[in-house]
Amino acid sequence: xxxxxxxWAVAATMAASPVMADLVFPSLSYRTGPYAxxxxxxxxxxxxxxxxxxxxxxxxGGVPVRVPECETGxxxxxxxxxxxxxxxxxxxxxxxxSTGITYQxxxxxxxxxxPVHSMGYGRTSAKDGTVFRNIFNYPANYWxxxxxAIKHLLQVNDGSLEGKKIALVYxxxxxxxxxxxxxxxxxxxxxxxxxxxxxxxxxQEQKSQWLQIRRERPDNVIMYGWGVMNQVAIQxxxxxxxxxxxxxxxxxxxxxxxxxxxxxxADGYKALAFHNVGDDFPVFEDIQTYVVDAGKAxxxxxxxxxxxxxxxxxxxxxxAEAARTAQEIHxxxxxxxxxxxxxxxALSITEERMTELGLPNFGPTFEVSCENHGxxxxxxxxxxxxxxxxxxxxxxxxxxxxxxxGPLIAEDAAAFASENNITxxxx
Amino acid sequence: xxxxxxxxxSTTYPEDSQTFPIKFDRWRYYAVLFIAIFVIPFVIxxxxxxxxxxxxxxxxxxxxxxxxxxxxxxxxxxxxxxxxAVGAYACYKLMTAFPDxxxxxxxxxxxxxxxxxxxxxxxxxxxxxxxxxxxATLAAQFFxxxxxxxxxxxxxxxxxxxxxxxxxEVLGVLITGPNTEAWATYLFCLFFTIASAIxxxxxxxxxxxxxxxxxxxxxxxxxIIGVNPLKAKLTAFAxxxxxxxxxxxxxxxxxxxxxxxxxxxxITKSFLVxxxxxxxxxGSIFGSFAGAAxxxxxxxxxxxxxxDLFGWPTDIxxxxxxxxxxxxxxxxLIAEPHGLAQLWRVAKEKxxxxxxxx
Numbered sequence: 001x002x003x004x005x006x007x008w009a010v011a012a013t014m015a016a017s018p019v020m021a022d023l024v025f026p027s028l029s030y031r032t033g034p035y036a037x038x039x040x041x042x043x044x045x046x047x048x049x050x051x052x053x054x055x056x057x058x059x060x061g062g063v064p065v066r067v068p069e070c071e072t073g074x075x076x077x078x079x080x081x082x083x084x085x086x087x088x089x090x091x092x093x094x095x096x097x098s099t100g101i102t103y104q105x106x107x108x109x110x111x112x113x114x115p116v117h118s119m120g121y122g123r124t125s126a127k128d129g130t131v132f133r134n135i136f137n138y139p140a141n142y143w144x145x146x147x148x149a150i151k152h153l154l155q156v157n158d159g160s161l162e163g164k165k166i167a168l169v170y171x172x173x174x175x176x177x178x179x180x181x182x183x184x185x186x187x188x189x190x191x192x193x194x195x196x197x198x199x200x201x202x203x204q205e206q207k208s209q210w211l212q213i214r215r216e217r218p219d220n221v222i223m224y225g226w227g228v229m230n231q232v233a234i235q236x237x238x239x240x241x242x243x244x245x246x247x248x249x250x251x252x253x254x255x256x257x258x259x260x261x262x263x264x265x266a267d268g269y270k271a272l273a274f275h276n277v278g279d280d281f282p283v284f285e286d287i288q289t290y291v292v293d294a295g296k297a298x299x300x301x302x303x304x305x306x307x308x309x310x311x312x313x314x315x316x317x318x319x320a321e322a323a324r325t326a327q328e329i330h331x332x333x334x335x336x337x338x339x340x341x342x343x344x345x346a347l348s349i350t351e352e353r354m355t356e357l358g359l360p361n362f363g364p365t366f367e368v369s370c371e372n373h374g375x376x377x378x379x380x381x382x383x384x385x386x387x388x389x390x391x392x393x394x395x396x397x398x399x400x401x402x403x404x405x406g407p408l409i410a411e412d413a414a415a416f417a418s419e420n421n422i423t424x425x426x427x
Numbered sequence: 428x429x430x431x432x433x434x435x436x437s438t439t440y441p442e443d444s445q446t447f448p449i450k451f452d453r454w455r456y457y458a459v460l461f462i463a464i465f466v467i468p469f470v471i472x473x474x475x476x477x478x479x480x481x482x483x484x485x486x487x488x489x490x491x492x493x494x495x496x497x498x499x500x501x502x503x504x505x506x507x508x509x510x511x512a513v514g515a516y517a518c519y520k521l522m523t524a525f526p527d528x529x530x531x532x533x534x535x536x537x538x539x540x541x542x543x544x545x546x547x548x549x550x551x552x553x554x555x556x557x558x559x560x561x562x563a564t565l566a567a568q569f570f571x572x573x574x575x576x577x578x579x580x581x582x583x584x585x586x587x588x589x590x591x592x593x594x595x596e597v598l599g600v601l602i603t604g605p606n607t608e609a610w611a612t613y614l615f616c617l618f619f620t621i622a623s624a625i626x627x628x629x630x631x632x633x634x635x636x637x638x639x640x641x642x643x644x645x646x647x648x649x650x651i652i653g654v655n656p657l658k659a660k661l662t663a664f665a666x667x668x669x670x671x672x673x674x675x676x677x678x679x680x681x682x683x684x685x686x687x688x689x690x691x692x693x694i695t696k697s698f699l700v701x702x703x704x705x706x707x708x709x710g711s712i713f714g715s716f717a718g719a720a721x722x723x724x725x726x727x728x729x730x731x732x733x734x735d736l737f738g739w740p741t742d743i744x745x746x747x748x749x750x751x752x753x754x755x756x757x758x759x760l761i762a763e764p765h766g767l768a769q770l771w772r773v774a775k776e777k778x779x780x781x782x783x784x785x
Contacts (some may be wrong), residue, residue, distance in 0.1 A: 031742030040742075070734075071741035076683060076691060081478045081727070088474065103589055103685045107605035123587070172576060173687050174587035181586050198576075201689050299740075412586060419593060 023060055023335065025050060025319055026086040027069045028079060028096040031299070034202035035074040035227035037257040038308055040299055042097055043069065045312025047298035048291050052283075053320060055290040060320050061327045063334055074227070076100045083108065092323065092340040093117050095315055099175035102135075107420070110134045114337040115344055117322075119315050120145075120251055120274055124178055127374030128413035129345065130424035136344050138318070138375035139366045140274040140400075142224075143408065145250045146179035147400035148272060148379040149222050150186045152248070161192040167218035169209060169225065169233055172198040176224045179250075183222075185404050203229025210236040223249045230258035238265035245270065245383075254391065255307040259384045267386035270394075272379050275314045275363040277391040279305030283313075283358030307382075307391055314363060321357075322347045345370055364397040370426040374409075377402060430778040446628055452775075463617060468610035476609040481682045483723045484616040485674050488623045490703040490715035492670030497701070498709035499631055500663035501643030502552050506564035508696035509571030510668050512688050513541045514675025516581050519590040522603070522680065523583060530595045530602045530680070534619065537676035538669045544571075545668020552660045556646070568697055575688040589687050592680045603680045612681050619677060623670050628712050630666060639663050640710075671700075702752075706759050708768025717767035725752060 029043030030036060050065045059065050068089060070082035079101035083094065094109060094116045096102055102122035109116045110133065117136045118126065124143045126135035154161060168183055170176030180196065187194040195218055197209045203225065210233075213221060221242065225233055230253045237247055245268040249258070254271020284305065291297050292304070303309040326335045326343025335343070347368045354362050364378035378397035385392060417424055430451045437443040447453040471480065489507060496504050518537035521528070548567040552560050575581050582590050594604030601607045602615050630636050638659040641649035650656055679686045686692070699722060707718020726748050733744035763769055777784065 029741065031740075032745040036742075069741050071730075071745045073745060076685075076687070077482070080683065084474045084477045099587075100589075100685075100687050100690055103587065103591070103687075104683065107591075107684060111605035172689060174589045177586065177588045200576075201693070419591075421594075 021334070022064045022066045023323060024066050024068065024086075024090045024092055025316070026082070026089070026091045026094060027067050028072050028082050028086075028094065028098075028101065029069050030072050030074045030097070032071060033073040033075070034204075037231075038227055038252070038255060039074065039097065041255070041257075041303035041306050041308035042312035042315075044297070044299040044301070044303045045309035045314075046095070046316045047312075048287055048304070048309075049313045049316035049320070051291050051296050051298070052287050055294065055296065056286060060323045061333045065320075072096065072098065072101060074098050074100075076104050080104055080108075087112060087114060090336075092335065092337050093319055093344070095119065095319070097121070099123075099178070100173065103174055106132070106135055112337075113341070115341040117315070117319065117344065119311075119318070121175065123416075124374075125409045125412035125416060127372060127409050128424070129368075129370045129373035130426060131413040131417045131422055132373060134341055136368065136373045138347070138368050138373065139349075139364050140251075140377050140379050141374050142175075142178040142250070143182040143405045144374075144377035144379050144400035145272050146182040146222070147186065147377075147405055148381075148398065149248045149250075150183070150190065150192075151398065151401060152270075152381050152395070153220055154190065161190040164192040164220070165195060165216065165218040166192050167195040167197055167213055167216075167221045169197045169199060169206075169213075169221055169223045171203060171225050171229055172200045175226065175252075179222075179224055181408055182405060185408065186401070189404065199225065199229055199233070202227060204232055206232050206236050210240055210242075213237075213242065214240045220246045220248065223247070223253050225249065225253045225258075230255075231261045234259055234262045234266050234269060237269075238262045244268035248272070248381075251311075254382055254384075256389075256391070257306075257308075259386070260389075264386045266384055269384045271382050271384070271391070273307075273382040273391075273393060274379055274397075275310060276359075276361060276393060277307055277310060277382060279310075281359050281362060286358060310362075314359075317357060317359065318347070318349070321349065321353070344368060345373070377405065430775070430781070432779070444632075460621070463621075464614075468614055471609045471613055473609050476613045477682070478727060479724065480613055481616055483720055484613075484620040485677045485682055486700065486703060486719035486723055487620050487716050488677070489671050489674035489700045490707060490719045491623050491627045491712060492667045492672075492674065493700050494704045494707075494709065494711070494715045495627060495631065495639070495670070496663050496667035498704055498711065498714070499636060499643060500639035500660065500667075502549070502660060502663060503557065503561040504564040504667070505561050505694070505697045505701065506548060506567035506571070507671055507700045508692040508694060509568040510541050510545055510671040511675030511678060511696060512571050512575055512692035513544045513668075514538060514672030515679035515686055515692065516575050516590065516688070517541065517672065518676035518680050519592070520581065520583075522593060522595055526593070526595065530597045530615070533595070534673055534676045534680070538673040541672020541675065542665040542669040545664045545671070546661050549661055549664025549668075552664065553657060565694075565697075568694055572688050572692060575692075589685055590679065591685045592683075595680070603684065605684065607681075616677055616681060619673055623673065624712055624716070627666075627670065631712070635659075635662060643710075702756060704766075706756060706766050708766030708771075711766070711768035713771060714766050714768030717771070721767065722752070725755075 027046050030039035047067050050067045054064055068086055072079040072082050099121045102118045105116050115134045120140055122137055124141040126132040126137050183194050199206055223233055247269055249271040251272045259266040259269055322344040325346050326339045329342055330339045350365050366375035377400040380393050380397045381395040382391045383394045435450050447456050493507050496502050514537045517540040518533050521533040521536055551563040582588055592603040600611045638654045641654050642659045703718035703722050706721055708714025729748050733739045
């Protein structure tokens with residue numbers, strides 16, 4: 001009897017230990033709560049791309065991919081629970097799609113040796129890979145976004161913003177506060193006046209902020225919003241007849257969900273982008289054949305080709321490419337999270353590779369290195385056309401003002417390093 | 428049969444007035460403590476401590492704190508989230524200002540600071556009660572969250588407005604930061620939970636607890652028999668905020684490690700802790716534990732059953748969780764207004780007669 005109990009115990013531990021047969025990319029998604037409208041398409045795109053790889057290519061380098069999904073509701077406590085419950089599974093990389101959860105995971109994941117890819121969100125100074133060894137935020141970060149928005153305004157205003165007034169409407173959280181430092185530096189450099197307007201979570205109530213905008217009449221409004229806050233802001237802007245072409249959102253405030261509720265009034269609203277829009281790419285045909293027609297699409301399957309679906313797909317593509325790079329570097333198919341980290345650090349996205357993947361001209365080309373975990377900071381501008389009901393890129397990918405951002409990143413990373421006793425370095 | 432008073436003779440007053448007068452109860456209590464202190468730390472891993480034990484222990488402290496105010500003293504409070512934030516930010520400022528001091532003192536001091544803030548916000552309770560007091564404490568909730576968002580001194584002028592717990596230790600063992608061991612954080616929280624429960628239990632059955640209950644049951648009558656409402660109400664606010672502050676400090680420093688005040692200590696947190704004591708049972712220490720366990724474990728349990736076992740979509744399970752928790756609150760309020768603690772009491776009554784009920 002005792003012997004049998006022992007075998008049971010052994011069998012149980014064997015069943016509980018991580019199965020290394022597949023590559024695990026946990027998806028910390030949110031399909032519920034005030035940010036669900038934005039969380040759903042991203043999670044669908046993330047899952048669908050991996051399903052496509054499994055169905056079409058048999059996974060990455062012949063190893064099947066598994067995407068366990070965990071609902072966070074954009075809530076940091078649930079995010080921690082999700083991280084703890086999935087990390088033992090052999091998780092390769094985390095993409096929490098929440099700046100709050102990213103801040104939670106930066107120390108935890110670094111201690112556990114699991115990389116975090118906060119694509120276009122999270123802590124901006126993670127770009128400094130010598131301090132943030134396990135954190136990546138390529139291809140662009142919040143400060144690139146802020147800087148490029150100002151660059152765009154400079155182009156529109158014939159190279160001078162002297163005496164202009166620019167308002168920042170931001171989500172009153174770590175996310176929304178990120179660009180303030182950069183914008184303050186830029187306002188000194190270019191001589192415009194900066195006006196800060198915080199919107200509290202979740203952001204359905206913005207009457208007073210927009211009343212203030214109506215009263216003070218800033219020339220331009222930049223918005224760092226997310227979830228229901230975006231829709232409300234665009235509606236409020238329409239209500240006070242703020243000219244939409246002077247209203248620029250960060251990439252998290254530029255999806256179909258955000259502009260459609262305001263109808264025709266949203267026409268001309270601009271948003272930043274670090275990847276292309278629409279479904280006019282060869283990879284979408286494959287997704288149709290292998291994923292949608294096979295009945296394997298994630299969620300309701302109605303998000304394909306939307307801005308945030310594309311972003312999820314882009315995130316999955318970058319993760320898959322990093323995994324492939326890791327397989328090449330280490331010569332093993334079943335990579336671990338440490339190898340994945342090396343792969344992410346050696347990632348190089350070229351135009352040829354994107355074309356091969358069926359995503360020609362989908363995003364900027366960039367290379368990741370130990371010193372630079374953030375890519376080149378190339379950002380484009382997109383504009384909403386209410387009449388055609390679609391987003392369109394209205395510029396090429398242009399680099400943000402690295403002269404301003406570089407020192408800020410170095411300063412913030414150095415502060416983090418000294419707070420946490422990290423010796424910056426590449427080993 | 429086992430659970431009975433018969434044959435259990437008390438020969439001294441302390442024996443007669445102990446918390447668990449029935450032998451079986453007492454041994455069960457010792458067994459729980461023994462397992463919690465000497466068994467669980469050796470088998471615990473990161474997942475269990477971060478997803479289940481730590482939230483349970485910390486919410487239990489918060490629930491004990493709120494239960495003293497609402498359950499024992501009858502002063503309705505919706506400011507729990509704000510007071511937890513005070514504890515968290517006090518702990519953060521202390522941790523960063525005095526890095527060499529043991530975490531135990533930081534957490535205790537954070538509790539004391541919160542007690543002070545609680546007394547200030549408790550002052551209106553001398554003039555107003557019921558719904559009006561609830562609204563006053565609601566104002567505290569929003570004011571405190573706004574304050575910690577607005578004044579950058581509280582978050583040491585960090586660009587993101589977040590507070591991050593640096594690595595701090597107790598007796599050479601890391602308690603905060605990412606490199607902690609599961610057993611260390613567990614035992615640290617367990618220590619505070621047990622201490623809080625023992626202190627709360629003894630306060631509530633002593634003279635001060637009786638004053639609180641007199642105020643709760645009828646404040647005018649209490650005043651006539653000589654209870655000083657100023658003292659009773661303000662001590663209730665102070666003691667309650669002390670425990671809530673400790674739980675906030677632990678919640679930030681040990682459990683989450685990084686906190687954004689609006690999201691973590693928002694109004695939903697106040698309601699969550701209030702639901703805990705309503706479901707657990709107002710005016711009961713055991714109820715605080717039962718309520719905390721119920722609301723911490725239920726979502727995890729539903730997730731494990733729904734997502735891991737049946738493979739349902741995650742959003743369905745998340746919505747189901749809201750439906751189930753909401754439904755249970757309604758059912759409890761109708762079927763058993765005194766909460767899980769009352770069920771436990773009834774079960775004990777029945778056990779005493781078992782197996783020969785009249």
